[in-house]
Amino acid sequence: MTSAVFPLTVYVLVFITIVFAILLERETDGGKMEDVLDESVSEEDLRKFERRYHDSLAQGTVTHVIQFEYAWCLIRSKYPTDVKRGIFLLEDLSKGENESGKRDCIYYLAIGNAKIKEYSKALGYTKVLLQVEPGNRQVQTLKHTIEKRMEREGLKGMAIIGGAALALGSLIGLGVALARK
Amino acid sequence: MSAGPYNYSYIFKYIIIGDMGVGKSCLLHQFTEKKFMADCPHTIGVEFGTRIIEVAGQKIKLQIWDTAGQERFRAVTRSYYRGAAGALLVYDITRRSTYNHLSSWLSDARNLTNPNTVIFLIGNKSDLEAQRDVTYEEAKQFADENELLFIEASAKTGDNVEDAFLETAKKIYQNIQDGSLDLNAAESGVQHKPLQPGRNQPQNQPNPTKEGCAC
Numbered sequence: 001m002t003s004a005v006f007p008l009t010v011y012v013l014v015f016i017t018i019v020f021a022i023l024l025e026r027e028t029d030g031g032k033m034e035d036v037l038d039e040s041v042s043e044e045d046l047r048k049f050e051r052r053y054h055d056s057l058a059q060g061t062v063t064h065v066i067q068f069e070y071a072w073c074l075i076r077s078k079y080p081t082d083v084k085r086g087i088f089l090l091e092d093l094s095k096g097e098n099e100s101g102k103r104d105c106i107y108y109l110a111i112g113n114a115k116i117k118e119y120s121k122a123l124g125y126t127k128v129l130l131q132v133e134p135g136n137r138q139v140q141t142l143k144h145t146i147e148k149r150m151e152r153e154g155l156k157g158m159a160i161i162g163g164a165a166l167a168l169g170s171l172i173g174l175g176v177a178l179a180r181k
Numbered sequence: 182m183s184a185g186p187y188n189y190s191y192i193f194k195y196i197i198i199g200d201m202g203v204g205k206s207c208l209l210h211q212f213t214e215k216k217f218m219a220d221c222p223h224t225i226g227v228e229f230g231t232r233i234i235e236v237a238g239q240k241i242k243l244q245i246w247d248t249a250g251q252e253r254f255r256a257v258t259r260s261y262y263r264g265a266a267g268a269l270l271v272y273d274i275t276r277r278s279t280y281n282h283l284s285s286w287l288s289d290a291r292n293l294t295n296p297n298t299v300i301f302l303i304g305n306k307s308d309l310e311a312q313r314d315v316t317y318e319e320a321k322q323f324a325d326e327n328e329l330l331f332i333e334a335s336a337k338t339g340d341n342v343e344d345a346f347l348e349t350a351k352k353i354y355q356n357i358q359d360g361s362l363d364l365n366a367a368e369s370g371v372q373h374k375p376l377q378p379g380r381n382q383p384q385n386q387p388n389p390t391k392e393g394c395a396c
């Protein structure tokens with residue numbers, strides 16, 4: 001009798017896990033474009049600015065603008081390797097830039113770091129900006145977006161761990177059920 | 182019509198373009214938050230806002246990209262034009278130079294969006310009548326010649342702000358209804374939310390494979 005009950009609980013647990021995962025999935029990709037972190041650059045545009053950067057690099061004529069434009073496109077890429085390269089280029093730029101240029105770099109460093117889930121770094125950059133301009137709504141919005149993202153990721157992480165625990169529980173249950181036979 | 186777990190049945194993409202300081206971000210903020218920001222810093226790159234509206238009984242989600250007017254951002258902000266269903270082209274009625282630059286903004290918009298993109302011209306800061314530098318008639322004529330919708334508005338008082346965003350949506354919706362806007366065409370700037378969402382990819386960008394991807 002117990003051997004019949006165990007598989008049933010296993011099925012129920014697995015079912016709950018799947019439903020939970022689907023709900024979370026829907027929550028994360030449901031509305032698609034909800035904020036600046038969801039957006040990504042088109043392949044074509046990324047290539048265009050990449051070519052411009054590499055051409056001027058070869059000729060030794062890289063300007064701040066050319067580097068910034070390429071870095072900005074990299075930050076908007078959906079591939080983490082691109083984003084990391086964008087961060088590298090912006091960090092390089094932010095050392096030498098004038099004040100407004102620095103502000104641009106730091107803002108996109110915050111976005112880039114958030115996209116590769118370096119949330120505390122990202123928040124750090126928004127705090128730097130807010131120290132200079134406490135009332136900047138664009139930066140406040142970004143900070144809020146990052147905080148929301150952190151919360152959501154936390155929830156998702158829990159669900160994955162929860163799911164794994166349930167799966168493990170099911171296996172043990174199955175083992176017990178088999179041993180009883 | 183039901184739209185699954187979504188509470189809207191269409192998504193329209195908008196862009197807001199025009200010289201720096203004409204009030205693009207204030208217009209967006211007035212539209213989404215119904216507030217005016219007296220002291221607004223220049224936009225860094227782009228800002229984003231959404232609001233759900235209703236046209237002909239249909240709930241429509243507007244996804245609005247507010248671009249920075251400062252020259253150093255212009256090359257990259259152009260990449261946001263693609264796939265816009267609506268473009269709000271803004272000038273400041275108290276600064277003629279912002280009006281004089283309209284043809285350059287317009288040619289960018291025409292070149293980078295599709296032929297069905299609805300372009301709405303907004304003469305902002307209509308509350309500053311005493312400092313007016315561009316007459317209504319002159320701008321209206323420009324709008325007519327270029328087949329643009331036109332309104333004077335104030336992000337400060339909120340005057341005509343709703344109208345500009347809503348009229349644009351109505352026109353887009355009309356284009357869908359009469360078939361001149363093909364929803365299946367890439368970059369129509371409109372997504373129709375299917376009944377069973379989540380499994381498809383209603384995105385602007387295609388999903389090409391790419392070397393150097395972090396797989």
Ligand SMILES: Nc1nc2c(ncn2[C@@H]2O[C@H](COP(=O)(O)OP(=O)(O)OP(=O)(O)O)[C@@H](O)[C@H]2O)c(=O)[nH]1
Nearest residue numbers: 201202203204205206207219224250306335336337
């Ligand atoms: N009187 C008045 N002032 C306005 C109005 N709209 C905007 N402003 C002011 O104009 C200034 C510029 O407004 P923004 O919305 O930042 O301009 P923008 O077009 O977004 O500028 P960029 O981001 O640099 O491209 C701000 O100081 C606003 O307070 C309006 O309708 N009336």
Ligand SMILES: [Mg+2]
Nearest residue numbers: 205206223224
């Ligand atoms: Mg702005």
